[in-house]
Each structure stands twice: as structure tokens, then as C-alpha cells.
Amino acid sequence: MGSSNAKQAASGPTVRERLANYKPTELRADLSHLTDGDKKALVKLADASDLLDAVYYEQIWSGASQLRQQLAERAATGTEADREVHRLFELFRGPWDRSRDNEPFIAGVGPKPKTANVYPEDMTADEFTAWTKTLDAADAKRAAGFYDVVQRQGGQLALASYADEYGALLRPAAALLREAADLAADASFGEFLRQRAAAVEDNRYLDSEVAWLRISHSSALEAAIGPYETYEDALFSAKAFFEAMVHVRDFAGTAMVDKFTGSLALVEQHLPIPAEYRNAELAPPPIVVVNQVYNGGDTAVPMTAAYNLPNDEDAIERAGSKLTLIKNVQEGKFHSVLEPIAAQLLAPAALAHVSFGAFFTHVLLHEVAHSNGPHRTVQGGHTVRSQLKELHSAFEEAKADIAGLFAARLLVDQGVIDDTSMEQFYATYLASAFRSIRFGLEEAHGLGQAMQLSYLLERGAFTYDPATARFAVDMDRIPQAVSDLTRDIMLIQGDGDKARADEFRAKYGVLSPPVKQALDSLDAPIDIAPIWVDIERLRAEAREPAAP
Structure with missing residues (x-):
């Protein structure tokens, strides 16, 4: 990639104007109830999150990692304008302005590929569909599933597991997860981290999803780490992208919202749809309230304020789901963004x-x-x-x-x-x-x-x-x-x-x-x-x- 790619695109708002749309906000959590081991585990998890940043850039676009390195080098030795470009790139997790329909803000960068880098950029939906019909049932499920890249090998489409494709980054991330597991006070949280470490190495995620759902309500730490959301796959919304969100549990907030877990069936019964459209296997998810202390990977602005995971239907059918509300992020959004909008409109x-x-x-x-x-x-x-x-x-x-x-x-x-x-x-x-x-x-x-x-x-x-x-x-x-x-x-x-x-x-x-x-x-x-x-x-x- 040429050096022109680090320059601002000629059209649209300036980089500084785009940055001004995102208000720097300190996100804090009460750490007073954490053990020394928990605090050290948080640092290990933050380090693992940084590795998942690198995995995500490999997933999002074939040129993203190289451009990211180039921008970081310019930011370290260049002007304030260079540092602003780098900050905006990291906020958006790439060279496209998500608030302006993915308009590139760096010169020389083309449109955001619908395939990301989890399919060949020249692959069409029809080609993919025709290819999957030639596969056996297991590989067809992988091709349409969350955890495998579709590539061209010798001119033909082929599958590569995430564990193989991103192993150079995932193996050290797994080591950090195991180190964090040894430090964390809560045994169930440690078990999740160990299961997740195994999953990113062998590409089998189901057991670790179940372990995540079984983290004790008494655990002071919470985290979502791994391939989850499929938004960046604009072709099929099928491939999961790596992310990490590291939290400290808000016990008072969790106790306050527990009353909603019993309301799910009541709402389902009153939905304005015919009975056959209702979810007959509905189970109320456990709800936890947390404060976020770090994130990485597929965590571009706008920041996630809550999530209901897992997304994998096999995991949901086996063990249900869990709802996580990120209170400090929500408070930041409300006061910094929503109140000014309401006052004006x-x-x-x-x-x-x-x-x-x-x-x-x-x-x-x-x-x-x-x-x-x-x-x-x-x-x-x-x-x-x-x-x-x-x-x-x-x-x-x-x-x-x-x-x-x-x-x-x-x-x-x-x-x-x-x-x-x-x-x-x-x-x-x-x-x-x-x-x-x-x-x-x-x-x-x-x-x-x-x-x-x-x-x-x-x-x-x-x-x-x-x-x-x-x-x-x-x-x-x-x-x-x-x-x-x-x-x-x-x-x-x-x-x-x-x-x-x-x-x-x-x-x-x-x-x-x-x-x-x-x-x-x-x-x-x-x-x-x-x-x-x-x-x-x-x-x-x-x-x-x-x-x-």
C-alpha cells in the first residue's frame, strides 16, 4: 500500500471533524471489592483483548492490518494530524466512517467489502450457494456457520478454520486467558476462560459457550471473549468476528433488574402474532449488570451498551442465553449524546x-x-x-x-x-x-x-x-x-x-x-x-x- 493511503480522503468532513463526533468519556468501575488476583487477571484479559484487535483487523479487510501498522508508525513519529487519523482508525476499527454509511476517510481506500476478509472479495452469493451444494453436510454447515473462513485455494473455494487461519494470534491469546484463569478468584469464571482458551485453539466453541452461561452470579468479573457478532459479514450475516469486552460486575444493579427475568413468557403470550409464530421454547435469560473496563476486536463505535449472547443457535438450544447490561457505557451515552439530541429535536x-x-x-x-x-x-x-x-x-x-x-x-x-x-x-x-x-x-x-x-x-x-x-x-x-x-x-x-x-x-x-x-x-x-x-x-x- 502506498503512502497516500495515510492521507485524508479529499471529500467529506475532515478527520478532526469526524473525531469531534465522539466525545472522550472516562469509563470507570468500582474495583474495591476485587482481590489482587482479580486485578491482575483484568490486565491479562486486556492484553488478550489487544491480540483480538489484531485478529479482527485480519478478518475485516485484506489491507487493514498493513494500513493499521502504517498509521501507528506515522502517529508515533509524525504530526498531530497523523495521530488524529490513527485515533479515528482505531475508533472505527478500520478506514470507513460508520456514521456516514461506511464512507472511506483515508485516501486510496476503496468501498468496504461486503465479504470482509472472511470470503474472497470477488466471490458472489450465487457462487457460494452453488459451491455449498457440492459439500457434505458437515462442511456445508461449516461454510454457512460462524467459525470458518471461505478462501480460494487453487482457484476453488475451500474452508479454513479460524483456529488455523488466525492461530499465530490466537495461541498467545489463549495463553493469556489461561493465566487470567489462574489469577481470578471465582472458579466458574476461571473455568470459562480455560474452556475459551481451548476453543480458540481447536475451533470447537460449544462447551465454552455453555461454560460462559454458567459463570456464577457471585463472580466479580465478567467477560465476553471470542467470535460473536456477524454484522461485518454484509454478504450473509453468518461469519462471527472476534471481540473482547472485559467487565466488573455491578451487584446492586444486577439485583435490581432480576425482576425482569420472569416477564419474558408474559410478553410472549401477549405478542400481536398468531400462536404458531410464538417461541414455544422460550426461557428467560439470566441478566447481569456490569461496568466495562476494556474492550478489543469487533468493538467499533458506536459502543455496545448491552448484549444478549451467545448468537450460535446450537449453543442457545443447548444452554440458553445471558443478557449483559453495561451500565457505565449507557450512562455515558445518555448524558453525552441523548440529552443534547433531545434538547434540540x-x-x-x-x-x-x-x-x-x-x-x-x-x-x-x-x-x-x-x-x-x-x-x-x-x-x-x-x-x-x-x-x-x-x-x-x-x-x-x-x-x-x-x-x-x-x-x-x-x-x-x-x-x-x-x-x-x-x-x-x-x-x-x-x-x-x-x-x-x-x-x-x-x-x-x-x-x-x-x-x-x-x-x-x-x-x-x-x-x-x-x-x-x-x-x-x-x-x-x-x-x-x-x-x-x-x-x-x-x-x-x-x-x-x-x-x-x-x-x-x-x-x-x-x-x-x-x-x-x-x-x-x-x-x-x-x-x-x-x-x-x-x-x-x-x-x-x-x-x-x-x-x-
């Missing part, structure tokens, strides 16, 4: 109801709602992922958003939620819609939210006043519109109807003139840029020589 009556309680609870309900509704098609029992292909992630995020809002009304009516009103839920959701859309329509959460907002504006659930350029909530219309949207998305999923999904995306996955004007007028960060103060301190302490 919401009518006074709606603005008065925006609250962190509604934001936090809806994120919780969003993640719980991933379990609701159909995960396999009513006819044929295919996974929804396999049928909706590249649209699966956007529709799944939209489903979780709107079903979470549907659930909020039901739980308020039932008295399960007694400290947040529906006015607060709806107003906060409206402000958060603009927050999510700014992630870009090429990003699953951004596209999913754009479809929801367009639908609800069309139904009059949200309104726009051209005289004031402000948005408001119609309390009479919004309950039915939320119910209808929940139904429409779940029926598309349960039918596995790709054509209908394409039509829905074409109609609603766009920005109306008032929405586009509102987004263009905003003077607020898009998201937060994390400053890992706790890990920086722990790493500094680890480097200090012991007292004589």
Missing part, C-alpha cells in the same frame, strides 16, 4: 419526559426481546438468519427495539414496572431513535431504527411540526402503531420472507426530509470514545517493581 412536552431510567430499562427490554418471537421459520424450521441473509441483523435489531417498547407498555400496565411512565418510555425512545440512526444506514442498529422511525411517523405515532422543527409523541396513536410494527416484523421473520423484507427495507429504511433535516441540524456527539482509566492504572501498577 423534541417538543417541550416530550422533552420533559426524557429520563435515564426509561433509557436503561428499554435497553434491558430490547435485549430480553431478542428471545421473543420466531427464531425459525414457521414452514420448514429454517433459521431466520439463513432466510433473511444480509437483512437479518437489521430486522433482528428492529424487532428487539420495537418489541421491547411493546413489552414496556405491557409491564407498566401489569405493575411490573412501577417507576417509569409510558410518556417517559415513548419520549426517550424517540430521542434515542435519532441517536441510533446517526450510526448510519449501513449499520444494523442504524438501519433497524430508521425503519422503525419511518413506520411510526407514517402511522402518526410520532409527529413533526415544521414551524418549530420539533418532534413529538401522539399518545393516542402510538400504542397501536407499536403493536402493528411488532407484528409486521415478526411475521416477516417467521415466514423467512426475504422478498417482503427487501420491500419493507426499501419503503421504510430511508430518511424522510424532516428526519434528514433534523439530523443535519444536530450539534451533538454521535457517541462516546472510551478512556479506560482503570486498566491504565492497573497496567501501570503491574509495571512497577515490587517494594523491597
